[in-house]
Amino acid sequence: MTRRVLVTGVTGFVGREVARELLRTGRSITVLARARDGVPAAARVAAAVGATTDDERVKMIEGDLAVADCGLHARDWRSLQTSVDTVIHCAGDTTFAPERLEPFEAGHVGGPRRLLEGLAGGRLRRWVHVSTAYVCGQRQGLIRESEGDLGQAFHNVYERVKLASETALRAAGARAGVAVRIARPGIVVGPAPLTGGGAPSNLLFDFVRLTATFATLAAGRPLTLRIEAAARARFNFVPLDYVAAALVHLAEPEPSWGSDTVHLVAHDPPTQAEVLETITERLGVRGLTLVDALDDPSPLERRVARMLRSYRPYLGRHVTFDDTHARHTLPPALWRRATLSRTSLHALIDLALTTEARWSPRAATRWRTESARSLP
Numbered sequence: 001m002t003r004r005v006l007v008t009g010v011t012g013f014v015g016r017e018v019a020r021e022l023l024r025t026g027r028s029i030t031v032l033a034r035a036r037d038g039v040p041a042a043a044r045v046a047a048a049v050g051a052t053t054d055d056e057r058v059k060m061i062e063g064d065l066a067v068a069d070c071g072l073h074a075r076d077w078r079s080l081q082t083s084v085d086t087v088i089h090c091a092g093d094t095t096f097a098p099e100r101l102e103p104f105e106a107g108h109v110g111g112p113r114r115l116l117e118g119l120a121g122g123r124l125r126r127w128v129h130v131s132t133a134y135v136c137g138q139r140q141g142l143i144r145e146s147e148g149d150l151g152q153a154f155h156n157v158y159e160r161v162k163l164a165s166e167t168a169l170r171a172a173g174a175r176a177g178v179a180v181r182i183a184r185p186g187i188v189v190g191p192a193p194l195t196g197g198g199a200p201s202n203l204l205f206d207f208v209r210l211t212a213t214f215a216t217l218a219a220g221r222p223l224t225l226r227i228e229a230a231a232r233a234r235f236n237f238v239p240l241d242y243v244a245a246a247l248v249h250l251a252e253p254e255p256s257w258g259s260d261t262v263h264l265v266a267h268d269p270p271t272q273a274e275v276l277e278t279i280t281e282r283l284g285v286r287g288l289t290l291v292d293a294l295d296d297p298s299p300l301e302r303r304v305a306r307m308l309r310s311y312r313p314y315l316g317r318h319v320t321f322d323d324t325h326a327r328h329t330l331p332p333a334l335w336r337r338a339t340l341s342r343t344s345l346h347a348l349i350d351l352a353l354t355t356e357a358r359w360s361p362r363a364a365t366r367w368r369t370e371s372a373r374s375l376p
Contacts, residue, residue, distance in 0.1 A: 004030045006084040009091030016048040017244035030059040065111025066103045081122025086251050088128045096156035108165045113172045120176035128251045133184040133321050135163040145261050145325045155313040186265040190240025205352035215285040222287035229315035231273035231290040238266045242337045262326040266340040278345045
């Protein structure tokens with residue numbers, strides 16, 4: 001990559017790690033970002049990628065994919081057209097049930113398509129598009145990388161719109177002569193910002209912290225806590241560092257490329273029961289179990305169920321994501337990093353315990369009170 005790579009979504013969970021990976025490997029980047037909550041776009045970008053606002057390696061252009069013409073001025077279009085041959089598109093709103101559908105769809109479908117079409121008039125040759133493995137919707141069993149729209153039902157708007165964005169970008173790329181490569185990560189885990197994109201990691205980390213609270217209160221006594229989830233289903237989480245490195249590799253001009261779509265998933269996902277066992281053993285707490293359905297839940301069980309509610313459809317499904325194309329496309333040393341071994345789970349647990357929790361003091365007190373009531 002001799003020219004600047006345009007990265008969208010650098011203030012989000014995956015995008016910021018992609019930007020950092022590019023900078024670590026000596027590349028210069030252009031980023032598309034917007035001001036938010038009174039914080040200028042340049043300051044948001046600098047904080048996300050770990051750079052100063054005057055870092056020459058990072059060129060910032062202010063824009064918004066959810067508005068007309070991506071919020072870009074004519075001079076911005078000219079600058080991007082003459083300098084960008086590769087886009088790694090990480091931007092996206094991970095809200096499952098957006099309050100307003102029109103800007104949500106614009107940000108995922110219309111805006112990225114307009115950006116691709118506008119840059120295709122210049123040097124753009126490659127577009128790496130971050131989707132999700134869960135465009136499979138409510139399907140279960142083996143999900144292949146070559147499968148897309150099979151008429152499946154969806155759990156939420158997010159899944160449906162992500163599949164629509166794949167379709168739109170593939171078609172736009174074919175018309176414009178731009179190679180569109182689709183990356184479908186599983187549920188990404190790693191150090192997460194307090195943004196929507198980091199929700200899965202934040203939720204997992206919150207659960208680890210909650211379990212640590214249980215361990216402190218129980219002091220070796222068993223705790224009665226049932227969690228609604230399929231014990232034998234696979235835990236389809238994937239490490240953030242692997243996803244970011246894979247996306248950067250896919251953006252190279254000539255990688256070994258056997259397909260335009262890859263699943264970025266753990267190649268050895270443990271069962272959900274094994275993950276729970278690893279967490280409880282590591283933290284020294286007993287009495288947590290997974291059940292298919294909760295009958296007569298305790299107050300604590302109801303609170304945990306509410307905590308996990310948005311991800312309940314993913315905890316109750318038996319899904320295996322085939323990653324044959326990813327294994328044939330990515331270097332073996334990189335692909336082998338896609339692991340959720342016991343060692344890597346221990347590292348995630350330790351990370352959760354050493355990073356900041358989002359709980360308010362009042363919420364933390366409620367958790368401790370209800371946990372204590374569940375002790376024998």
